[in-house]
Amino acid sequence: MPASDRRLLASIHDVSPRFAGQVDRLADRLAHHLGGPRFAMLVVPDHWGEAPIAHDRAFHARLRDWHAAGIELFVHGWFHRDDSRHAGAAAGFKARHMTAGEGEFLGLGEDEALDRMRRGRALIEDIVGAGVAGFVAPAWLYGPGAIAALGTAGFAIAEDHLRVWSPVDGRVLTRGPVVTWASRSRGRIASSIAFAALARHALAPMRTVRVAVHPGDTGVPRLLDSIDAAFARLLCGRTPGRYRDLLTG
Template identity: 70%
Template sequence: MNSRSYADSATVRSGERTLLASIHDVGPRFEAQVDALADRLSRHLGGPRFAMLVVPNHWGEAPLGEARAFQAKLREWASHGVEMFVHGWFHKDGGSHSGAAGFKAKHMTAGEGEFLGLSKPEALRRMQDGRALIEDIIGRPTAGFIAPAWLYGPGAREALGDAGFAMAEDHMRVWRPSDGAVLAKGPVVTWASRSRARIRSSLAFAALARTALRPLKTLRIAVHPGDTTVTSLLDSIDASLSAAVRHRRVGRYADLLTRADA
């Protein structure tokens, strides 16, 4: 790991175009893949200058609270300035949906929109439990909350107002739950590995985004453990990161809280 702390890097200046990079689905279930992605991003970004989205118990099969070795890794990453977000609890959607929510559940994720159908009390409980667990492990505050698959139902959106997170993110924006202020906007560049059609479409979008999204003040790039299983996706990730760092400064999500030009 690069000895220079991410937190030691200079604050992003107002008006400066920045890159925010993140690794999703971080937890003991995908330890090897997360390690590989962290190494890959560090090579491009000059160190561990990215965020991690931590899942407390992925699909109920990988409890972070029992994974002492992985907890130590999280503490080490956090000590070097990696921002830690609460990323749901199970990352699994246990409900049934209809209408717009049914469309999102079917077409925007493979059964992983955990917070799409939760009631406010249940959403709030999982947010608070996830925050308490992760903050106890890393010994510092979490950066915010990001729902699995970036999907929020009405209950989850209401719960965010009471949960006290500094920021939240969906596919099109980053915002401050306390007052709804938008901190950054524009689509996340991400990749999908679960079918050939999704691989092709994500490759096409990433290629287009390298130029089409250049005017954005804040560009977000997100990678997932499944990306490590497809060579063409890894090549595309490399190309997107290389292009981004040529034109942007690597930033931190926390910078958005003090910058007024999202």
Template identity: 60%
Template sequence: MSPTSNTVAGTRPDKRLLLSIHDVGPRFSDEIERLADRLSALAGEARFAMLVVPEHWGGTRLADDPAFQVRLRRWAEQGVEMFVHGWFHKDAAQHSGADAFKAQFMTAGEGEFLNLSREEATRRMAEGRALIEDVIGRPCAGFIAPAWLYGDGARQALRDCDFAMAEDHFRVWRPQDDAVLARGPVITWASRSGPRTASSLFFAGLARFGLRAMPNVRIAVHPGDVTKQSILTSIDRTVRAFLPSHVPSRYASLLASA
């Protein structure tokens, strides 16, 4: 029997649960495997997306790891949607004003596309897409910037690259015409400090009740989540809380109903 055969009975087809695993690449291969197994057990096999980083922080490279390439292609063949998730996932730029606030407080130096030029953002997006599509043997679903942060250059590059979808903290949209496909905050967790973990656990608890009326609910998990049992427990509770009302779905379904 499918893990979702009982929990999704009676769900409304117009209410979606969109699950995703971030920072997918060889650097976190074991953590990604654990998260994929966990989400499959909760919501059904391959009912989630993966956000792939070609060269995380300039370290381990997807292009140099045939074993991980095989695993990534297998997930794609099972139906997992693959998004381009930057190139380095590291922000090496100097920021000022509002961008400085975002770079310091909304991420730990990982807003790679917050201050890139249009040309550089286009190059990284295009090269990331080419590499990932060569590995998985099919088109990518779209692009999602590291830490969900986009500068003006990145937003222009999204249109240049003709990605079908993009996502930030509060929406999923179609870059070509800026049509909004889904609204609402992403439920996610923070593992890098005690206070941030506590804050993310608190928000997830509120979201399990406060977001039930939303037609589309997004839940995102990261490799660091596996380091804290409190986060894993919260992930399980949060996914299960939405299963009676929301169907685990593909991001592509947003385009079909736009």
């Protein structure tokens, strides 16, 4: 398969005024690997209720500059914090073990999920004067209410840990695990480095591979080394792509 048909999709999560410095460092690192700003940013409108974008004019300018440079902007929840009470063992397990209280859309009902999706979209689109690329739930976790809301919200693209799909018509656009890292404990640092080492070889034959980084990664040199190794390996015979390529490919 020629390199033009093989893609690497990269993204920076948790883009917020709260992590402005870390996001800048990640953007520089990814641009170095990808030959420019050929990645997506997942924007949180008010991270944990402590970093609202709405009245931050300096951050508005940054979003406009990123968009003008060709970076795809996704809505990434509203608060990125999970305040829901979860019913059922499966949802409770995901909330406790798959994220540190950040699965915002795991327990939301359809109406509340749709309201946050729409408000996040309106905020970002009003700032940049253009449409967002899609929606990605914090921690890639969706409950039934969020899935139902996606069908109404009209986002072109959504993704979780194992796939990218179009909520408009339900098409699965690509499958495969996203390569990402965790920085919140020694155990998770070690396990994410081990998974990335395996994935950068095991996923090499796939047509489309996704890599996602987070602001917390910048504080752990071992994670940065692993991120660099993943990009170096996965870009062999592969072209940096954009999520919107999946809609036409």
